[in-house]
Amino acid sequence: MARTDTALPDLVAAARTGDRRATARLLTIVENDTADAPALAGLVKGGDAQIVGITGSPGVGKSTLVSALITAWRGQGLRVGVLAVDPSSPFTGGAILGDRVRMADHALDPGVYIRSVATRGHLGGLAATTTAGVRLLEGLGFDAVVVETVGVGQAEVEIASLADTTLLLLAPGMGDGIQAVKAGVVEIADVYVVNKADRPGADGTVRDLKAMMSLVRREPGEWRQPVCTTVASETKGIDDLVAAIGKHRDWLAEGDRLAAKRRQRAAAEIRARVDAELKRRYRVPDALAAAVADGETDVASAARSVLGDTG
Amino acid sequence: MARTDTALPDLVAAARTGDRRATARLLTIVENDTADAPALAGLVKGGDAQIVGITGSPGVGKSTLVSALITAWRGQGLRVGVLAVDPSSPFTGGAILGDRVRMADHALDPGVYIRSVATRGHLGGLAATTTAGVRLLEGLGFDAVVVETVGVGQAEVEIASLADTTLLLLAPGMGDGIQAVKAGVVEIADVYVVNKADRPGADGTVRDLKAMMSLVRREPGEWRQPVCTTVASETKGIDDLVAAIGKHRDWLAEGDRLAAKRRQRAAAEIRARVDAELKRRYRVPDALAAAVADGETDVASAARSVLGDTG
Incomplete structure (x- = not known):
């Protein structure tokens, strides 16, 4: 934590030579999607x-x-x-x-x-x-x-x-x-x-x-x-x-097999990010879940309400 | 298939008495979320x-x-x-x-x-x-x-x-x-x-x-x-x-334990429906996945583009 001032390119260079701490820190950046993540993706x-x-x-x-x-x-x-x-x-x-x-x-x-x-x-x-x-x-x-x-x-x-x-x-x-x-x-x-x-x-x-x-x-x-x-x-x-x-x-x-695999992996990665962001944007309010549990509204109507659709 | 003309209330009544075919047909309506699903949810x-x-x-x-x-x-x-x-x-x-x-x-x-x-x-x-x-x-x-x-x-x-x-x-x-x-x-x-x-x-x-x-x-x-x-x-x-x-x-x-479980289940059900609809609305284009696989763009930018965000 105290060493986050180490420049990203230095960390990358260290990780490339097998420095395990450097690799660990870079993985943490990626996993937590911190502010350094875009620069790291570029490097x-x-x-x-x-x-x-x-x-x-x-x-x-x-x-x-x-x-x-x-x-x-x-x-x-x-x-x-x-x-x-x-x-x-x-x-x-x-x-x-x-x-x-x-x-x-x-x-x-x-x-x-x-x-x-x-x-x-x-x-x-x-x-x-x-x-x-x-x-x-x-x-x-x-x-x-x-x-x-x-x-x-x-x-x-x-x-x-x-x-x-x-x-x-x-x-x-x-x-x-x-x-x-x-x-x-x-x-x-x-x-x-x-x-x-x-x-x-x-x-x-x-x-x-x-x-x-x-x-x-x-x-x-x-x-x-x-x-x-x-x-x-x-x-x-x-x-x-x-x-x-x-x-x-x-x-x-x-042929194209390996490239196709890589595209599939990339698509899954994009998908997961998009889904995570959409989950943040479209939350299910507790009161709505309670209304469905109590039979006051049905699931489909509740879902439309979360999506902001008027149905 | 030939019997989809059977009225929904009749199917429900039959299922309540243990008619397995009726139960199966109602489950299919629910699983496939067909046009009959809202009426069934009401019944x-x-x-x-x-x-x-x-x-x-x-x-x-x-x-x-x-x-x-x-x-x-x-x-x-x-x-x-x-x-x-x-x-x-x-x-x-x-x-x-x-x-x-x-x-x-x-x-x-x-x-x-x-x-x-x-x-x-x-x-x-x-x-x-x-x-x-x-x-x-x-x-x-x-x-x-x-x-x-x-x-x-x-x-x-x-x-x-x-x-x-x-x-x-x-x-x-x-x-x-x-x-x-x-x-x-x-x-x-x-x-x-x-x-x-x-x-x-x-x-x-x-x-x-x-x-x-x-x-x-x-x-x-x-x-x-x-x-x-x-x-x-x-x-x-x-x-x-x-x-x-x-x-x-x-x-x-x-106390509130069972009700809380039911609310949790309802929330999960709403969540799953919302997610399914959002997946339909926000698709990942093949070309975008290819661009990420080829290193032409990074995953975060690709996700923003799917979300329609300008970053």
């Missing part, structure tokens, strides 16, 4: 990171897998950023770091930056905050940016699907495959990963996934999701997974 | 249902538990409605019914109505569609309305928390408790249920939950979440759970 743009989204049910080992991926990418000399999306929690007043602790392996490596995105923030939602963070990290020269979402739900799926390549993690047992179909996650995944593949039932999970895949009709040239198996805790299968991610990146690079 | 209002939200990770046995709850409530002579929230799936073009099949037990009982809410629909989101459906079922005289959400995520939590009483289901193992804390679900639950309580690790899960609870400081008179244990597939523990839900309802009935 940091472009970049060519591979954006990887990772989602999956609780307990499948997402953080352990991310840690293993970081190690693999670092071995290739890539700079890696991770945004771990934890919903804001009124219970704790912020992110619960939980197994972020496992990331401690990378705590001293200046080529790695890990942050929990915990607040909906000024930008009006986790998706907006996260996308803005991804944009910044990419602009700062990170080669790979991982977005890890906690849980399987609509919001998490939306966030993960803004990545270039989205990984869906499953673990043997629990009927996870079927559950993932139900949660609508299967459609947005580019690569399936069956983690904890040394556990009983792993073969069955792989078989189920492949059977499900075989039901999907694909046009020639369309991406066919591979099913990777890993034991992330022992870094088994990670090289193959890295290769699969790279293959998807290559596929994206053909 | 069906009020009611005094207990709205119960059920959420939890995939595989913990939500549908089985709902089925057991239905049986228990039916034994008390209550009419029960269930809205099972499945995200809309481009993969299948609609709801994946999955273990809705388990609900087949109740398929011939006119005192039970079960529906999958699969589309964001005209109302602009699953939360809006679901809340409108709950309002209709309550108005039609259902005594208990269950909202079951698939998965644990922000959207699911938001939907479940619109209920009067929200159940969080956990299963032994998988570190589900910690994961639930991370997903921010714990704060919104009124009753914890450890299902599959005959499995190894159940005692530990209960212990963990109770330990977590003991860390929360509560004012006198505040609700203390009970931890129920069930084996839903064998209907074990269901009576105690039904009692716990009833106890929470009694607690809510004191």
Whole structure:
């Protein structure tokens, strides 16, 4: 706080060399959309990171897998950023770091930056905050940016699907495959990963996934999701997974695919900002909610009144 | 489709007597916000249902538990409605019914109505569609309305928390408790249920939950979440759970609590409608998204342009 006098270009330069405090301060500017944000947007743009989204049910080992991926990418000399999306929690007043602790392996490596995105923030939602963070990290020269979402739900799926390549993690047992179909996650995944593949039932999970895949009709040239198996805790299968991610990146690079993804991400980012501002402009008065709850007016009329429409 | 000429009051009367087709048609009117919706809102209002939200990770046995709850409530002579929230799936073009099949037990009982809410629909989101459906079922005289959400995520939590009483289901193992804390679900639950309580690790899960609870400081008179244990597939523990839900309802009935919940639900419903309409009015042009993706303009300027602001 006392150092906000540091000039923005200096902070950017420091962040580019791997200064983690500088990166953290820039991310805070972006997340809070402070007065420095427009100037920062002018200073940091472009970049060519591979954006990887990772989602999956609780307990499948997402953080352990991310840690293993970081190690693999670092071995290739890539700079890696991770945004771990934890919903804001009124219970704790912020992110619960939980197994972020496992990331401690990378705590001293200046080529790695890990942050929990915990607040909906000024930008009006986790998706907006996260996308803005991804944009910044990419602009700062990170080669790979991982977005890890906690849980399987609509919001998490939306966030993960803004990545270039989205990984869906499953673990043997629990009927996870079927559950993932139900949660609508299967459609947005580019690569399936069956983690904890040394556990009983792993073969069955792989078989189920492949059977499900075989039901999907694909046009020639369309991406066919591979099913990777890993034991992330022992870094088994990670090289193959890295290769699969790279293959998807290559596929994206053909034609207009990657550019289309980027436009889609930009559209989502603009949308989220617009929505946040509109929420501020069009508030629902308490008295109106009470009138609807008491049956004095109906929801549609109440909505028209908020919109200032005369109906 | 051929029978849309049936007069609305007749449909409502039929639905009140347990005619499932009539109920289905009225729900469709509400979900699609058709021309009949305002008249329907005038015909069906009020009611005094207990709205119960059920959420939890995939595989913990939500549908089985709902089925057991239905049986228990039916034994008390209550009419029960269930809205099972499945995200809309481009993969299948609609709801994946999955273990809705388990609900087949109740398929011939006119005192039970079960529906999958699969589309964001005209109302602009699953939360809006679901809340409108709950309002209709309550108005039609259902005594208990269950909202079951698939998965644990922000959207699911938001939907479940619109209920009067929200159940969080956990299963032994998988570190589900910690994961639930991370997903921010714990704060919104009124009753914890450890299902599959005959499995190894159940005692530990209960212990963990109770330990977590003991860390929360509560004012006198505040609700203390009970931890129920069930084996839903064998209907074990269901009576105690039904009692716990009833106890929470009694607690809510004191003072302004229940009314406050209803106002909160009404506010969310109005909000969702307003947001949907604003999304229609303020669109993000493709060219603008492309300009942001190409770095020609920044997100904040693009958002201002969509809003029609001159900056």
